[in-house]
Amino acid sequence: MIPFDYERADSTQSAVKSIGTRGAKFLGGGTNLIDLMKLNVERPSTLIDVTRLELTRIETSTSGGLLIGALVRNSDLANHPQVVANFPLLSQALLSGASPQLRNMATTGGNLLQRTRCYYFTDTAFPACNKRIPGSGCAAILGFNRIHAILGQSDEGPRSPHSCIATNPSDMNVALAALDATVHVESVSGKRNIPLSKFHRLPGTTPNLDTNLKPDELITAIELPPSPFAKNSWYLKVRDRQSYAFALVSVAAGLEMDGSTIKSACLALGGVAHKPWRSPEAEKALAGARPTRESFLHAADLALSGAKGYAGNAFKIQLAKQSIVRAFTLAARGTTAGAEA
Numbered sequence: 434m435i436p437f438d439y440e441r442a443d444s445t446q447s448a449v450k451s452i453g454t455r456g457a458k459f460l461g462g463g464t465n466l467i468d469l470m471k472l473n474v475e476r477p478s479t480l481i482d483v484t485r486l487e488l489t490r491i492e493t494s495t496s497g498g499l500l501i502g503a504l505v506r507n508s509d510l511a512n513h514p515q516v517v518a519n520f521p522l523l524s525q526a527l528l529s530g531a532s533p534q535l536r537n538m539a540t541t542g543g544n545l546l547q548r549t550r551c552y553y554f555t556d557t558a559f560p561a562c563n564k565r566i567p568g569s570g571c572a573a574i575l576g577f578n579r580i581h582a583i584l585g586q587s588d589e590g591p592r593s594p595h596s597c598i599a600t601n602p603s604d605m606n607v608a609l610a611a612l613d614a615t616v617h618v619e620s621v622s623g624k625r626n627i628p629l630s631k632f633h634r635l636p637g638t639t640p641n642l643d644t645n646l647k648p649d650e651l652i653t654a655i656e657l658p659p660s661p662f663a664k665n666s667w668y669l670k671v672r673d674r675q676s677y678a679f680a681l682v683s684v685a686a687g688l689e690m691d692g693s694t695i696k697s698a699c700l701a702l703g704g705v706a707h708k709p710w711r712s713p714e715a716e717k718a719l720a721g722a723r724p725t726r727e728s729f730l731h732a733a734d735l736a737l738s739g740a741k742g743y744a745g746n747a748f749k750i751q752l753a754k755q756s757i758v759r760a761f762t763l764a765a766r767g768t769t770a771g772a773e774a
């Protein structure tokens with residue numbers, strides 16, 4: 434590990450002031466950042482420890498939704514009574530991620546900033562990775578790409594400085610996308626709110642950037658609006674083993690029912706793109722439909738209509754479609770009933 438300085442911030446103001454130091458990074462739970470520092474992928478000049486800041490509350494927001502402090506631990510968030518009762522999709526997604534030990538350490542703000550687990554990104558022995566070394570190419574396109582993207586990727590060939598087919602590894606982010614979350618951030622210039630749909634980004638021509646957060650901004654909270662999906666939602670995660678594994682495909686699905694008709698739906702996919710993949714086309718198609726296998730299949734076809742697979746991950750297209758049908762089928766049975774299915 435390369436030497437670095439360490440500072441402990443005692444207020445949000447002092448933290449955002451300190452981040453002006455060139456190459457500095459905020460340290461929360463450290464469950465991803467420290468790993469990447471050990472691998473020589475992340476090389477901050479200074480770590481600004483923000484774990485003592487007063488950002489640990491979960492409270493009702495002014496709109497009647499939920500305001501979640503950026504330093505709330507993943508396990509505390511997943512098990513909070515208001516989250517379990519009103520946002521079970523988020524609770525389920527959090528509990529499907531990592532291991533109990535990691536969830537006890539990982540913070541909400543840090544989870545938003547998890548970096549890809551692309552093998553070529555985390556292993557500095559590989560010289561071609563536009564995310565780690567801008568302009569170096571993308572080894573994954575012709576390499577081992579089982580866990581990589583099928584939607585929204587940037588693919589101009591393995592040598593292009595723009596190419597990247599990495600995926601966002603978080604489960605929490607998928608549920609937050611489906612639930613229309615907003616991220617609150619602060620810097621010395623002031624405060625702003627970023628809709629989750631605009632927080633993470635597709636690789637485009639700058640695959641080194643995962644989010645639209647500015648380097649000097651600190652995440653202070655995540656806000657959830659009141660959700661109509663609590664009674665009928667499901668987070669389905671498909672992975673190579675049942676525990677402590679990232680999603681090959683995950684689905685956050687919610688239905689707002691009006692009798693036997695779907696009034697509205699939310700759908701976001703994980704493990705398939707550089708950001709949580711929301712599908713407004715599928716959601717629109719489900720509004721006013723009956724909760725049948727045919728309706729869910731039609732929505733799945735729409736959600737995957739632009740998908741492109743590679744040698745190692747083309748199976749994900751069909752897997753994602755089947756997972757969408759399964760997640761909506763379980764959601765339609767009721768959030769609790771789905772758990773017993």
Ligand code: SF4
Pocket residue numbers: 549551552553554561562563564565570571572573574596597598599640
């Ligand atoms: Fe790097 Fe992205 Fe290519 Fe992986 S997919 S090697 S992160 S550029």
